[in-house]
Structure formats: C-alpha cells, structure tokens
Amino acid sequence: MKNKVSVLNQWAVVTGASKGLGYFYCQFLLSQGYHVLGVSRNSKNILDLVKQYPHLQVKNYDCDLSDIKNAYQLFEFAKTLNVTVVINNAGYGVWGKFQASSLDQELNMINLNIATLHILTKLFVQRFTENNFGRVINVGSMASFTPGPAFTSYYASKAYVWNLGVAINYELIRAKSKVRVITICPGPLETDFWNRSSNGKGSKEHYSSLLPVLDTQSYADKSLKKALKVKRKGFLVVGVSNKITKLIMKILPFRIVLKMVYNYQSKR
Structure with a gap:
C-alpha cells in the first residue's frame, strides 16, 4: 500500500460524505491509496477513518451545499489539494404529489441535487482539462430513467x-x-435517504415491494471500482436487479411504467 500511495499522491473529494454511500466511497478510496476530503454539513465522523489508514490524509469540510455559494468556496479550498477525483454524492428527495409538496423544500433540493452538482462538475472538469487528467463521478439514480409521479421533483x-x-x-x-x-x-440502498425524504419512514419496507434493497458498502465498492476504471461509457447501472429493472422500464409501455411508479410511490 505504501508504494501505491507514493505513486498516487492524489486527493478525492466526496460530498455527502458523513454517512451512507458517501462514507463508504471515502472508505473505498482510502483503500485504493487516495487521500480524501469528505464534505457534508457535519463531516467530522469521517476523521475516524484515519485510524484505519494512518499513512493517508483525511480532511473534513463542513458546509451546506444547498447554499450554492458554498460550492464555490469548496472548489477554492480544494485548489490547495492535488484533486483528481470528485464524487458528487450529496442529495435528497422531497416526496409527495406535486401540488401538495413543499416548494421551499423542493427548491432547496434542486439547489443541492442540480445547481451545486452542476457548479462542481463544471469547475472541476475545467480544472482537470488543464492537466488532461481527472474524473468527476456523479451519483444519479435508477430514478434518472423515468418520470416519478408522486416523487416528481x-x-x-x-x-x-x-x-x-x-x-x-x-x-x-x-x-x-x-x-x-x-x-x-x-437503486434502493440501506441508507437513511427515506428518513429525510419520506416523512421519517424507514426505507426497506417501502422498497421491498418493488426492488431488493442492496447492501450499501458492497454497492459502493463495486460501483466505484468500475467508475474509476471505465474508459468510454458515460453511466453505470450496477447490480443484477437494477439492470433487470432498467430493461423492464425500456420494454414496457410508457404508461405502464408511469402507473407502476405512481402506485409504488403513492403507498408511502
């Protein structure tokens, strides 16, 4: 591992790093020899990873990325580091029918899921292009492939x-x-995503009727290993259940897909 570190000497920036997928992405990156800058509203717990990887550097950066000015400040801070990987993982959802859901919460979500991700992607792609090296990894969702009535935004x-x-x-x-x-x-992971997005209700019982819930650490390791190596493909669907689901959405008539999503989301 020491030889790998001396060769790499590279930093990875991970947003939404304090728990769930983001935390396990930090852990995997450290296992590969990257230094890590973990970003979230309260990211101090990622410093615990120093105990597992004492020969690597782990920094935390606390900020609320739904305030887009913090995206610019994060980029400026990261200029002091040899960043070659950025993972835009921070995000959440606002559940409910469109006419009834909170506009303020939706706009906050849009700032985080879209505006901040757009800003960081743009700035780091420009920076990486100067050296013709670097990789931005954005966390989308199986929800990327279809509209989501009752979870529209x-x-x-x-x-x-x-x-x-x-x-x-x-x-x-x-x-x-x-x-x-x-x-x-x-797709569905064992995280507290739904605790924030779905009125405090747990995730597994709501996912189980539609898709199996995958182990977050296992998914993090598999997906990031591929994302760091893929040459040309622009997106990754990892896991048999996710691949089958995407195929089904492609094969079924569009109105049937909408009905399935609506029925599923309306049960929560």
Whole structure:
C-alpha cells in the first residue's frame, strides 16, 4: 500500500460524505491509496477513518451545499489539494404529489441535487482539462430513467444529473480528452435517504415491494471500482436487479411504467 500511495499522491473529494454511500466511497478510496476530503454539513465522523489508514490524509469540510455559494468556496479550498477525483454524492428527495409538496423544500433540493452538482462538475472538469487528467463521478439514480409521479421533483433532478453527465462525457471523448464524467445510477440502498425524504419512514419496507434493497458498502465498492476504471461509457447501472429493472422500464409501455411508479410511490 505504501508504494501505491507514493505513486498516487492524489486527493478525492466526496460530498455527502458523513454517512451512507458517501462514507463508504471515502472508505473505498482510502483503500485504493487516495487521500480524501469528505464534505457534508457535519463531516467530522469521517476523521475516524484515519485510524484505519494512518499513512493517508483525511480532511473534513463542513458546509451546506444547498447554499450554492458554498460550492464555490469548496472548489477554492480544494485548489490547495492535488484533486483528481470528485464524487458528487450529496442529495435528497422531497416526496409527495406535486401540488401538495413543499416548494421551499423542493427548491432547496434542486439547489443541492442540480445547481451545486452542476457548479462542481463544471469547475472541476475545467480544472482537470488543464492537466488532461481527472474524473468527476456523479451519483444519479435508477430514478434518472423515468418520470416519478408522486416523487416528481426528485426523479426530475436525477434525470438532469444523468443527462448532464452523459453529454459532458461524450464531449470529452470527442475531444480526445482523458478527463471523464461518469454517472452512477444506484437503486434502493440501506441508507437513511427515506428518513429525510419520506416523512421519517424507514426505507426497506417501502422498497421491498418493488426492488431488493442492496447492501450499501458492497454497492459502493463495486460501483466505484468500475467508475474509476471505465474508459468510454458515460453511466453505470450496477447490480443484477437494477439492470433487470432498467430493461423492464425500456420494454414496457410508457404508461405502464408511469402507473407502476405512481402506485409504488403513492403507498408511502
């Protein structure tokens, strides 16, 4: 591992790093020899990872990325580090029918899921392009591939993430750049996502009727391992259940897909 570190000497920035998928992404990156800057509203717990990887550096950066000025401040802070990987993982959803859900919460979510991700993707792609090296990994969702009645704004925000990342990555390939923007599209995971997005209700019971809930650490390891190596493909669907689901959504008539999503989301 020491030899790997001396060769890399590279930093990874991970947003939404304090728990769930983001935390396990930090852990996996450290196992690969990256130094890590973990970002969230309260990211101090990622410093515990220093105990497991004492030969690497772990920094935390506390900020609320739904305030877009903090995205610019984070980028400025990261200029002091040799950043070669950025994972835009921070995000949440606002559940409920569109006419009834909170506009303030939706706008806050849009700032985090879309505006901040857009800003950080733009700034780091520009920075990486100067050295013709680096990789931005955006966390989309299986929700990226269909509208989501009864969870409208979240599904729409993840569609933006997918469309943005895939298009940028194609531009980079056409320019013969070595920089990449990869979009990871997870399905249900064992996180507290629904505790924030779904009125405090747990996630597993709501997912079980539609998709199996995957182990978060296992998914983090598999998805990030692929995202760090993929050459040309702009997005990744990892896991058999997720691949089958995407295929079903493609095969079924669109109105049937909408009905399935609506019925599923309306039960929560």
